[in-house]
Amino acid sequence: MKEEITTILKRNSLSVTASREKILTLFLGQDVALSHSDIEKKAGEKFDRVTVYRTLQTFTDKGIIHTIPTVDNAILYALCKDNCTQGHHHDQHVHFICDKCAQTFCLDNVVTPDVKLPQGYTSQQIEVVVKGVCKACKK
């Protein structure tokens, strides 16, 4: 895993630092989206809050992670699984928020549906967030 992380960072011409390794480990270790405060907690007191902000910004810029909109004013971040690059994300997948466990998942295989807009509107990007009960919680 350590190797994978180095590869990702190098590929994006980022220096390999402790905080970047740690934060990337968190994302690779599970498949749910994380908020800034999740990361701040899980990364422990090892890193400054500012560093976390800057790291998430850098990763987003580089296309290593992407953001997920929520109604409750908390940006979520998740790993990009497609080959997103600097300034060019193409995660056209649906996101799912579970009402029971409150976790957010990338449904990488569920492609964003098309939307028929009224005359005059041009679509550039479509975000779809579904709320409901996830697979694990349904049982």
Added chain:
Amino acid sequence: MKEEITTILKRNSLSVTASREKILTLFLGQDVALSHSDIEKKAGEKFDRVTVYRTLQTFTDKGIIHTIPTVDNAILYALCKDNCTQGHHHDQHVHFICDKCAQTFCLDNVVTPDVKLPQGYTSQQIEVVVKGVCKACKK
């Protein structure tokens, strides 16, 4: 308009106060979504910030307005046009954010598309936010 506002408030068993009238006026006066800070600015220095927070919360609870998720950590609020009620919103419409004018619109006539989820997931609510160029900006 003043009359309409009173009707709305009474219907929701809310007392008619200056701040509620003012904030509701802002929503009725145009068809774009407003952020908390938009409202704070437009409502002027007349009201305390806390009052604005509480009013938006109350209106949302009652189903007078609804929230719109955005990727940049700024909740937007817009009038409910359906007959939403306490604890029961049903604004199943698409939202549109214009990249040029940065305004957000409710596309009340564009119904949220269905999404086919993987086995085991249950959908309860679907949020669709489209980014692009709006009618006015296209010209």
Added chain:
DNA sequence: AAATAAAAGCAACATTGTTGCAAAATTTAA
């Protein structure tokens, strides 16, 4: 008009996010 109920304002505080700059760590070049 008085009593009751509800909302507003204020203060104090918590959380979240931003910026400039010096110190530390990483990368590059010698």
Added chain:
DNA sequence: TTAAATTTTGCAACAATGTTGCTTTTATTT
């Protein structure tokens, strides 16, 4: 391998946003 150059980090100070308890004011009911 070491020194220089570059990048990143941590710190401090600050700004913006959001929350809570309590008192005063305003609106509604009797």
